[in-house]
Structure formats: C-alpha cells, structure tokens
Amino acid sequence: MKHLLISLFFTCGFLEASQNSALLFHGNCTTCHFETKAVSAPSMMEVRKRYLSAFPQKKDFIVQMSNWVKNPNEERSIMLDAIKKYELMPNLAFEKDVLEDIAGYIYETDFIKEHSPH
Numbered sequence: 001m002k003h004l005l006i007s008l009f010f011t012c013g014f015l016e017a018s019q020n021s022a023l024l025f026h027g028n029c030t031t032c033h034f035e036t037k038a039v040s041a042p043s044m045m046e047v048r049k050r051y052l053s054a055f056p057q058k059k060d061f062i063v064q065m066s067n068w069v070k071n072p073n074e075e076r077s078i079m080l081d082a083i084k085k086y087e088l089m090p091n092l093a094f095e096k097d098v099l100e101d102i103a104g105y106i107y108e109t110d111f112i113k114e115h116s117p118h
C-alpha cells in the first residue's frame, strides 16, 4: 500500500509538470509562434525542426533553446533568415527554469499530431 501511494505521488507529480509546461508554452509562445503556420514569427514546428537538426540530443536542445530565449541575439541565432524576415525576437524576461520546461515540452511535441493541452 505504501508503495502504491508513493508511485501514485510520483506519477501525479510528473503529469502535473508536463501539463504545466504545455500550458506555459501555449500561454506564452503561441501568441507569436503559431504551431504550424508562420504569421508574425516562424511556426513552432519550423523552429523545432531547425533546433532538432542542430541539437538532436534532448539535453543540448534544452540548453541551447532556453539560453537563447533568455537572451535573444543575432550572434547565437540558428535562424538568421527569420531575424531578417521578422526582426529579432523580443526578450520576454522569463526565468531560466521555466524556459527549460518549455524547451523540453517543445522537444517532445510533434505539433502536427494531437497534443496536450488541446
């Protein structure tokens, strides 16, 4: 019984964390980055594709994306063409750990398929 409670606790904690990062992404990034359509910024599907080809390992993907979003700049951009087309992304002043959660969610999410929290 004790084991069951412990594993329930961990499962709920995990679900809550991934649900949170989904909500954080949908609340903060999709105003500019539509999931599959380029509007005022490249679609998140496109950004994810570029990051996946540059940083295939989840750990690198998260480090690179969260660092860049924390401090958007031309020097470390891997999407200079997007900066030319849309101008540099503004600094959104998020905490680093929040950005790491969001980057982890983006890594895991195939935006073409159905995904949480839709």
Ligand code: HEC
Pocket: 025, 028, 029, 030, 031, 032, 033, 040, 041, 042, 047, 065, 068, 069, 072, 076, 077, 078, 079, 080, 082, 083, 086, 087, 088, 089, 090, 092, 094, 102, 103
């Ligand atoms: C106010 C609009 C806006 C919001 C909100 C926004 N972005 Fe962006 N973002 C842009 C634009 C425009 C670009 C393309 C130009 C560039 O790369 O700077 C971009 C580019 C990017 C890039 C490509 C970086 C590169 O190498 O050039 C990443 C990664 C990114 N955004 C992640 C995010 C994440 C994650 C969020 C949510 C936390 C977010 N963006 C919210 C406008 C926005």
